[in-house]
Amino acid sequence: MDLSIITYAVPFLLIGAKTTLLIALLGVGLGLPFGILVAIARTSKVVMIRRCADFYCAVFRGTPMLVQIFVIYYGLAQIGFIRHNAILWWLIGDSLHAAVLAVILNTGAYTAEIFRTALLSLSRGLIEAGEACGMSPWVIFQRIKFPLALRQALPSYSTEVAVIVKESSLASTITVLEITGHAKRLMSETFAIMEIFVITAVFYLVINVVCLTALNVIERRLSFEPRSAR
Amino acid sequence: MFYDIWVLMVEKGWTLALLRGAGVTILIGVLGVVIGLAAAIPLAILRWRRLPVLSQLVDAYSIVIRGVPGLLVIYLLFFGSVDWVQKVASAFGYADSAENAYPFIVGIIAIAAISCAYSVEVIRGALQAVPLGLLEAARSLSLTPRLTFFRVTLPLALRLALGGINNVWQMTIKDTSLVSVVGMQELMRTAAIAAGITRSPLLFYCLAAAMFFGMTAVSQILFNRAEKYFNRGFSRG
Numbered sequence: 167m168d169l170s171i172i173t174y175a176v177p178f179l180l181i182g183a184k185t186t187l188l189i190a191l192l193g194v195g196l197g198l199p200f201g202i203l204v205a206i207a208r209t210s211k212v213v214m215i216r217r218c219a220d221f222y223c224a225v226f227r228g229t230p231m232l233v234q235i236f237v238i239y240y241g242l243a244q245i246g247f248i249r250h251n252a253i254l255w256w257l258i259g260d261s262l263h264a265a266v267l268a269v270i271l272n273t274g275a276y277t278a279e280i281f282r283t284a285l286l287s288l289s290r291g292l293i294e295a296g297e298a299c300g301m302s303p304w305v306i307f308q309r310i311k312f313p314l315a316l317r318q319a320l321p322s323y324s325t326e327v328a329v330i331v332k333e334s335s336l337a338s339t340i341t342v343l344e345i346t347g348h349a350k351r352l353m354s355e356t357f358a359i360m361e362i363f364v365i366t367a368v369f370y371l372v373i374n375v376v377c378l379t380a381l382n383v384i385e386r387r388l389s390f391e392p393r394s395a396r
Numbered sequence: 397m398f399y400d401i402w403v404l405m406v407e408k409g410w411t412l413a414l415l416r417g418a419g420v421t422i423l424i425g426v427l428g429v430v431i432g433l434a435a436a437i438p439l440a441i442l443r444w445r446r447l448p449v450l451s452q453l454v455d456a457y458s459i460v461i462r463g464v465p466g467l468l469v470i471y472l473l474f475f476g477s478v479d480w481v482q483k484v485a486s487a488f489g490y491a492d493s494a495e496n497a498y499p500f501i502v503g504i505i506a507i508a509a510i511s512c513a514y515s516v517e518v519i520r521g522a523l524q525a526v527p528l529g530l531l532e533a534a535r536s537l538s539l540t541p542r543l544t545f546f547r548v549t550l551p552l553a554l555r556l557a558l559g560g561i562n563n564v565w566q567m568t569i570k571d572t573s574l575v576s577v578v579g580m581q582e583l584m585r586t587a588a589i590a591a592g593i594t595r596s597p598l599l600f601y602c603l604a605a606a607m608f609f610g611m612t613a614v615s616q617i618l619f620n621r622a623e624k625y626f627n628r629g630f631s632r633g
Binding site for chain 1: 466573
């Protein structure tokens, strides 16, 4: 392997890594609360809300992310109303914003699925106990349902975070230069296909390992075992 | 507006083009999953048996492919193979046909390579989940190891793997859209071409989305049926 290629490619990929991390962080930071909201909507007692949330999840889980990103970036830009509305245009007019929006909407659907199964798996007894103590629905959610569901959902959510990092690569198809975008450019520029692939793969693996370790730490802090000695 | 859509879809023939694209997508997806599975079963057995060096190699392959975006794998295979495919093809005098068939073949290889990495994990997990008691029972009947594997382990493991294989298939059919970025004429590419020519990206990308949705929905229904069929005789839960 040629060493000069590493010194040439790494600075570009580092710039790309910043964009990838930005998209992934926004995807987790905004996608997680959004996904939890959708999960609550999917377990709601109001039929209309439940149907809408179910529909949203089915659509975003049943279509490729590439299609979603194209519909958002190229498709929605066709609608005059969106083009003339300053806020909406800010959301999808810029390729980076459109990519972030697509990642949030995509991960929201998967996150909702994870949290819905977690919410459904809670034992009835605990919730009934909360009701018997006279807790309001909000307090029950906040003190009983959410903490338990979170602990239940975290292992699956950590895989979802790895998926977010990977899906952020699709931003390169709408001209956002993140890691994969830079890698493609470097491949066609230097013809050192294998070398560039290996370097880029190392970047992604490092990001994934860091994310998974961080989530593992959170998971361990939230689980009962270490403190049971008290 | 409806008249415009009618002209576009029927008189200009875009419906047919999209349907043909969808056919190619399904073909790539099916071939990708089947080849991926065929390659994954021996690889999973290597890992299950924990053969020294080989099992680590399989592990490394599956970790790299699963940790890296599919797009990057596709770039690697396409850009990495252009050169020598041209050389091999022109050496045998098939330069023209190679140029036409090339994206299709490499596309299938790329999709198979990705789905194989996920299938290995699924099948290894299933092999490990086969109850030891059954294998001991087979040994006590003095079945040969080969017979045990083909008559006991593999059929049971494949039943356990069905759910995972469904996930891999759903993922693969969606991943086929990635091959469009290197010029394969499948559903996504056809939609992009149509969007470019007719200048109505919203319509065509939404149609592509609807078609993908149809594929995943139908295959989900089929898998649910298959699961019910293969689980007959087993108590639920």
